[in-house]
Amino acid sequence: MGEKFQPFIHLLDIPYGKYVFDVNKSSAIKVPDAVYAYLKDMTNEPDAEVREYLEDLRARGYLKEKHVKVSEHPVTEYYHSFLKNNLGQLTLQVTQGCNLKCEYCAYSGNYFNREHTNKAMSFETAKKAIDYFISHARDSSHFAISFYGGEPLLEFGLIKQCVAYADSRAEGREVSYNFTTNGTLLTEEKYDYLVEHNFAVLVSLDGPQEVHDRHRIFAGSTVGSFQKMSDNVKMLRRKYPNYFAEMVSFNTVIDPAYPIKAICDFTDTDEWISGSNILSTVINDVQAKEKNHYSETFLEEYEYEKFKVLLWKVGRLEKKDISPLMRKHFTGIKQMAAFFERTEQNELPDKGHRGGPCIPGVRKLFVDVDGRLFPCERVSETSEVACIGHIDSGIDEKKALQLLNIERITSEECRNCWAYAMCSTCFMYAEDKGKLSRDKQLMECQSNRMQADKQIKDYLVLRELGYSGELDS
Numbered sequence: 001m002g003e004k005f006q007p008f009i010h011l012l013d014i015p016y017g018k019y020v021f022d023v024n025k026s027s028a029i030k031v032p033d034a035v036y037a038y039l040k041d042m043t044n045e046p047d048a049e050v051r052e053y054l055e056d057l058r059a060r061g062y063l064k065e066k067h068v069k070v071s072e073h074p075v076t077e078y079y080h081s082f083l084k085n086n087l088g089q090l091t092l093q094v095t096q097g098c099n100l101k102c103e104y105c106a107y108s109g110n111y112f113n114r115e116h117t118n119k120a121m122s123f124e125t126a127k128k129a130i131d132y133f134i135s136h137a138r139d140s141s142h143f144a145i146s147f148y149g150g151e152p153l154l155e156f157g158l159i160k161q162c163v164a165y166a167d168s169r170a171e172g173r174e175v176s177y178n179f180t181t182n183g184t185l186l187t188e189e190k191y192d193y194l195v196e197h198n199f200a201v202l203v204s205l206d207g208p209q210e211v212h213d214r215h216r217i218f219a220g221s222t223v224g225s226f227q228k229m230s231d232n233v234k235m236l237r238r239k240y241p242n243y244f245a246e247m248v249s250f251n252t253v254i255d256p257a258y259p260i261k262a263i264c265d266f267t268d269t270d271e272w273i274s275g276s277n278i279l280s281t282v283i284n285d286v287q288a289k290e291k292n293h294y295s296e297t298f299l300e301e302y303e304y305e306k307f308k309v310l311l312w313k314v315g316r317l318e319k320k321d322i323s324p325l326m327r328k329h330f331t332g333i334k335q336m337a338a339f340f341e342r343t344e345q346n347e348l349p350d351k352g353h354r355g356g357p358c359i360p361g362v363r364k365l366f367v368d369v370d371g372r373l374f375p376c377e378r379v380s381e382t383s384e385v386a387c388i389g390h391i392d393s394g395i396d397e398k399k400a401l402q403l404l405n406i407e408r409i410t411s412e413e414c415r416n417c418w419a420y421a422m423c424s425t426c427f428m429y430a431e432d433k434g435k436l437s438r439d440k441q442l443m444e445c446q447s448n449r450m451q452a453d454k455q456i457k458d459y460l461v462l463r464e465l466g467y468s469g470e471l472d473s
């Protein structure tokens with residue numbers, strides 16, 4: 001087992017022991033300290049005890065040296081048929097306009113990927129998109145249509161036309177609708193309509209007024225939107241409490257330059273949002289002209305709040321002690337648990353693709369105001385490479401396959417990367433001035449691997465702390 005032995009592994013040291021993540025088996029196994037120490041540098045010959053342990057691991061299929069040989073996404077050969085029948089969700093960009101001008105919004109001018117315009121989608125374009133969706137979702141008994149902006153409620157009339165049209169075309173199959181809103185344009189008339197059509201509504205709420213109004217300002221003014229948004233939301237909750245409980249959620253965009261505790265406390269205690277489902281994301285800076293600044297206080301408080309989630313899961317804290325904002329942290333651990341359950345295997349295949357990309361134009365389809373097609377609403381609308389077709393001509397399969405097989409621009413690095421299967425970046429991170437850039441992609445890799453490392457460790461800590469229940473929320 002001399003110098004040439006190079007098992008494809010990643011080592012993890014957590015307070016409860018030493019682990020080896022075996023890339024071929026997609027499994028994490030606890031090992032004695034001496035084995036861990038040997039695997040860490042592998043320069044000296046192992047002693048007899050370590051050698052015996054390693055041989056036993058190898059006999060059980062661990063410590064293989066194999067790497068994927070050819071980069072090819074397994075869906076590549078079925079892509080054409082997937083495209084024809086399996087479309088999952090349609091998102092219509094009904095407007096690029098907004099009545100707010102939030103600094104971190106993709107339309108604020110602070111991003112490379114979008115420009116603010118007052119363009120709205122025509123009903124003709126929307127109809128074509130809905131027809132395309134229905135004829136490419138043949139295997140679905142249920143359709144999901146999202147309305148996206150700017151602020152979609154600026155085009156409430158168009159939304160109503162689309163709903164009537166989609167319902168008339170659905171041939172008895174169920175259609176569900178949703179949108180994200182800044183909440184300032186919600187009115188009683190709109191509530192009645194949303195309730196009647198059982199819309200799922202995601203309201204943007206960044207925290208208490210002083211936090212929310214830092215960024216969420218009415219366009220052309222310095223006036224914050226918190227008061228208007230919260231008055232509207234409170235009215236909706238009073239008028240339709242059951243609908244509100246089931247169908248209204250909140251999305252919090254966190255600016256990591258500031259402490260997080262004020263937001264956690266607010267989402268925990270304020271009456272009009274109590275009991276609501278709250279999603280959260282850190283400001284998306286992938287295409288931003290300026291990258292996020294993470295303050296030390298933020299990082300400390302964030303880690304502390306995350307640790308509380310683990311303690312809650314092993315019964316050492318109660319649910320009420322955990323901010324709703326942080327409960328979703330458990331989703332990441334659940335995904336990691338599912339990953340380990342799902343992917344345990346003998347070895348890596350000869351032909352494969354790293355994790356990360358969706359199947360473009362299948363999982364979701366985003367249609368912009370002009371009828372251009374994109375894999376989702378998060379990618380750059382000004383990018384030539386991200387545009388995978390037009391509603392008049394359909395998907396350009398060659399371009400879409402290039403995005404599906406994004407690993408090919410960094411094949412060598414990916415095939416040697418321990419985070420291969422759990423990589424979470426798609427082409428969006430590699431896009432630079434309309435082209436796919438290998439260098440830009442590689443700039444993301446370190447933080448991507450750090451995130452995977454942290455998530456495996458959280459999962460292992462939870463296991464060590466004795467969490468044995470269902471990984472439910």
Ligand code: SF4
Nearest residue numbers: 357358375376378426
């Ligand atoms: S962010 Fe990337 S992987 Fe996710 S849906 Fe959009 S294109 Fe697909």
Ligand code: SF4
Nearest residue numbers: 413414417420423445
């Ligand atoms: S982190 Fe980078 S090198 Fe590793 S699999 Fe992802 S894209 Fe490839």
